[in-house]
Amino acid sequence: xxxxxxxxxxxxxxxxxxxxxxxxxxxxxxxxxxxxxxxxxxxxxxxxxxxxxxxxxxxxxxxxxxxxxxxxxxxxxxxxxxxxxxxxxxxxxxxxxxxxxxxxxxxxxxxxxxxxxxxxxxxxxxxxxxxxxxxxxxxxxxxxxxxxxxxxxxxxxxxxxxxxxxxxxxxxxxxxxxxxxxxxxxxxxxxxxxxxxxxxxxxxxxxxxxxxxxxxxxxxxxxxxxxxxxxxxxxxxxxxxxxxxxxxxxxxxxxxxxxxxxxxxx
Amino acid sequence: xxxxxxxxxxxxxxxxxxxxxxxxxxxxxxxxxxxxxxxxxxxxxxxxxxxxxxxxxxxxxxxxxxxxxxxxxxxxxxxxxxxxxxxxxxxxxxxxxxxxxxxxxxxxxxxxxxxxxxxxxxxxxxxxxxxxxxxxxxxxxxxxxxxxxxxxxxxxxxxxxxxxxxxxxxxxxxxxxxxxxxxxxxxxxxxxxxxxxxxxxxxxxxxxxxxxxxxxxxxxxxxxxxxxxxxxxxxxxxxxxxxxxxxxxxxxxxxxxxxxxxxxxxxxxxxxxxxxxxxxxxxxxxxxxxxxxxxxxxx
Numbered sequence: 001x002x003x004x005x006x007x008x009x010x011x012x013x014x015x016x017x018x019x020x021x022x023x024x025x026x027x028x029x030x031x032x033x034x035x036x037x038x039x040x041x042x043x044x045x046x047x048x049x050x051x052x053x054x055x056x057x058x059x060x061x062x063x064x065x066x067x068x069x070x071x072x073x074x075x076x077x078x079x080x081x082x083x084x085x086x087x088x089x090x091x092x093x094x095x096x097x098x099x100x101x102x103x104x105x106x107x108x109x110x111x112x113x114x115x116x117x118x119x120x121x122x123x124x125x126x127x128x129x130x131x132x133x134x135x136x137x138x139x140x141x142x143x144x145x146x147x148x149x150x151x152x153x154x155x156x157x158x159x160x161x162x163x164x165x166x167x168x169x170x171x172x173x174x175x176x177x178x179x180x181x182x183x184x185x186x187x188x189x190x191x192x193x194x195x196x197x198x199x200x201x202x203x204x205x206x207x208x209x210x211x212x213x214x215x216x217x218x219x220x221x222x223x224x225x226x227x228x229x230x231x232x233x234x235x236x237x238x239x240x241x242x243x244x245x246x247x248x249x250x251x252x253x254x255x256x257x258x259x260x261x262x263x264x265x266x
Numbered sequence: 267x268x269x270x271x272x273x274x275x276x277x278x279x280x281x282x283x284x285x286x287x288x289x290x291x292x293x294x295x296x297x298x299x300x301x302x303x304x305x306x307x308x309x310x311x312x313x314x315x316x317x318x319x320x321x322x323x324x325x326x327x328x329x330x331x332x333x334x335x336x337x338x339x340x341x342x343x344x345x346x347x348x349x350x351x352x353x354x355x356x357x358x359x360x361x362x363x364x365x366x367x368x369x370x371x372x373x374x375x376x377x378x379x380x381x382x383x384x385x386x387x388x389x390x391x392x393x394x395x396x397x398x399x400x401x402x403x404x405x406x407x408x409x410x411x412x413x414x415x416x417x418x419x420x421x422x423x424x425x426x427x428x429x430x431x432x433x434x435x436x437x438x439x440x441x442x443x444x445x446x447x448x449x450x451x452x453x454x455x456x457x458x459x460x461x462x463x464x465x466x467x468x469x470x471x472x473x474x475x476x477x478x479x480x481x482x483x484x485x486x487x488x489x490x491x492x493x494x495x496x497x498x499x500x501x502x503x504x505x506x507x508x509x510x511x512x513x514x515x516x517x518x519x520x521x522x523x524x525x526x527x528x529x530x531x532x533x534x535x536x537x538x539x540x541x542x543x544x545x546x547x548x549x550x551x552x553x554x555x556x557x558x559x560x561x562x563x564x565x
Contacts, residue, residue: 013341023371027357030368034359103355107416110319110349110426111372112341266282266313266322 024121075141077200091170131160168252272455278327289479302470348417
């Protein structure tokens with residue numbers, strides 16, 4: 001027996017150990033190195049196409065929204081879209097595939113890693129990644145004429161907090177569905193409405209009052225607001241927006257752990 | 267940490283709804299030995315393996331792994347166990363080295379020893395030359411070796427092997443047997459589930475035969491053969507109606523009999539006194555014991 005093994009024994013292992021979490025994340029990072037180019041390509045190209053279509057297309061009809069040029073309105077709003085898609089879909093499909101098809105989680109859980117640590121690591125990695133890539137539309141919008149601002153430095157951070165929540169939601173979804181096709185229900189019934197009624201493409205204050213109230217329960221709306229304010233000037237209400245995002249992240253994180261434990265431990 | 271047994275199970279039961287997969291199982295793996303868990307599909311071998319790492323939680327009974335209570339202190343135990351799953355779950359887009367490096371971290375090998383640990387595992391897997399090849403470019407045998415090496419990267423005290431050679435060529439299988447045998451010689455405790463009888467016969471110090479979630483026989487392979495199947499088995503070949511007749515005659519003469527597919531095998535033929543028909547005599551085998559104890563019918 002090596003001294004290492006004996007040394008590791010002396011220390012009692014606890015819940016949510018950083019070594020377990022970073023270990024799982026190191027697997028994600030190592031895998032990401034094999035496909036970062038495709039992710040980067042689409043995260044730059046997608047907003048470019050959207051901005052061309054919406055900015056040059058719709059922008060000819062809609063000159064300005066809430067005092068912003070329409071391109072800038074959509075461009076800043078699309079940060080939230082990018083964050084949403086990059087986190088929730090990667091979490092849903094990635095976790096389902098790793099659990100069901102690749103059986104990666106069986107191997108990880110045979111190591112000294114608990115489901116709580118596994119889920120936390122997956123959410124943290126997807127959140128950080130989506131936060132970073134969520135800033136891509138902002139860079140693209142700057143090419144379309146958006147002026148730089150110091151507040152923009154907060155955008156990856158806002159994106160990451162939002163993405164923790166949606167990654168947690170994605171992991172939760174992956175732990176609930178029995179077949180991969182069932183993600184279509186979640187996508188059509190939940191994600192698409194969240195994405196469209198978030199103030200990304202049009203202001204929600206033009207909507208009926210019921211829809212406006214409902215928007216307050218849409219975390220993406222709070223992300224859109226926060227990002228725009230970070231770019232154009234923060235306000236006191238942003239504390240409220242931020243609190244909602246943090247609350248959403250905490251809620252989905254615990255829900256994801258609870259359901260994944262049921263799924264992964266027989 | 268002076269556990270007399272690397273693994274000790276007492277009255278372990280696991281139910282899935284109506285089905286009782288493991289039914290009051292008692293099982294010990296003494297330190298430094300290799301125990302083969304032999305049984306037909308559905309006997310409860312895989313469920314037992316999963317309970318040892320707390321990936322399945324027993325409904326009743328006591329489980330101790332390396333002295334730690336499972337599931338309560340399972341994480342502690344898992345840090346000292348290596349697990350080789352039945353299904354290949356390597357990261358196929360990563361190289362052999364990257365796969366090992368990730369698990370060296372997961373198994374808490376300290377940073378300054380990780381490189382050494384990965385090299386050690388590559389050596390075990392005989393994959394030093396292919397260290398930087400992505401897994402999906404490796405052959406089936408290489409992948410299986412890597413899968414085993416991944417479970418050894420932290421030099422575990424206990425190795426759990428779930429059907430280690432299922433679906434492999436005889437050559438690859440023998441290569442893996444040599445590897446497992448070497449580990450046992452070095453003092454690693456091993457629990458290996460298998461339904462290849464020859465595998466259990468060659469590698470295991472003791473064998474536990476499982477059926478319907480319990481151990482129906484245990485002992486050293488040769489001892490089990492002697493106890494349950496005697497010394498010699500007579501195989502009688504012929505058309506099915508004749509075999510049925512041979513079987514009836516042998517059974518009424520008090521012999522235990524099993525089908526081998528194409529023949530009827532009469533156990534304990536060494537005691538025969540001219541009353542048995544012509545046939546081929548061979549040494550009694552663990553397979554005879556296995557079929558005798560777990561039944562001829564496939565469920």
